[in-house]
Amino acid sequence: MAVYIYSITFKDHPLRLDGLEGVGASSPPLRTVTAGQLCAVVSDAPEELRPKRRDIGRHQEVQQRLLTDGNVLPLRFGYTAPDEDTVRDALEQRADDYADRLRRVEGCAEYNLKAAQDEETLLREILTESEEARQLNDAIRAGGAAPDAPLRLGELVANEIRARQEALASGVIEALRPFAREIDSSPPVGSDFLNVSFLVSADQDELFLATELSLAHQMGEAFTFRLNGPLPPYSFS
Structure with missing residues (x-):
């Protein structure tokens, strides 16, 4: 049977x-x-x-x-x-x-961490900090932009979003890496920029959780951290 x-x-x-x-x-x-x-x-x-x-x-x-x-x-x-x-x-x-x-x-358990950033906040940051994006956006709003300006702006913003989110994900992972025995990253979905699992031993559990909580606090209200665990180590089996 x-x-x-x-x-x-x-x-x-x-x-x-x-x-x-x-x-x-x-x-x-x-x-x-x-x-x-x-x-x-x-x-x-x-x-x-x-x-x-x-x-x-x-x-x-x-x-x-x-x-x-x-x-x-x-x-x-x-x-x-x-x-x-x-x-x-x-x-x-x-x-x-x-x-x-x-x-x-x-002696380990898995913790899965997903994180997202508010899209409007991210877009405002890009239009504030990227001179090229700001100029294109101003020209489009004023009605004096070239016909391909919206496409160029869209590509520029998409590239900026990807670069910034990759940097954010890398920073979060590196901050938590010292407390994990192994790390397994998966492609984020939807508005998330991070989807990563950590194999954490019992003697590092409290430090890992405290550091994750501190990161979420430091990054502010524009970011949403979703931590799931402790879990059986599916990602490391």
Whole structure:
């Protein structure tokens, strides 16, 4: 029977799975598949696996429980295997790799930070600080600009926004880098200029959080910081 896979741990993990429910309408019980020093937490896979809020929540509850009690490699929602033997074979064949990755994230949690800047504030800064942009904008508003002036202004502003946001993102990351074991950046979406995950060890947790809070305060009300964590180390598994 197909199995749904939640996480990989060392077999000496406490594995407190009591009270947790597996994904799927039937709420299947959780169990483990062991091979050598490794263990996978699994349940029967539902016939139809969809990212419903209920099931995503159950998946996350398993990861959080395991993270609270010890070291874990969390799998993202949706991983299945044809049967337990397939899971056991994977643990055996990739034993050294999984063990190395578990040791790499030992004692750590993930924090994901997204940041955005108010668009109107950013545009005002560009029109104030860039003489070329200001002159083009004034000429367009006065009605005496060349026909291609709006296009040139748009390109200039877009380039300025990209350069400024890249510099801002780099500055934030460098300020937090000393408190992270590893960093994983992802392309920001929407109005965000930053989407980055930090692998933070327990002994650096307070310093990381204090520095992030200080950065958000220093950068001011035009910036919105959204920090999510502590999380299982999905980005570093």
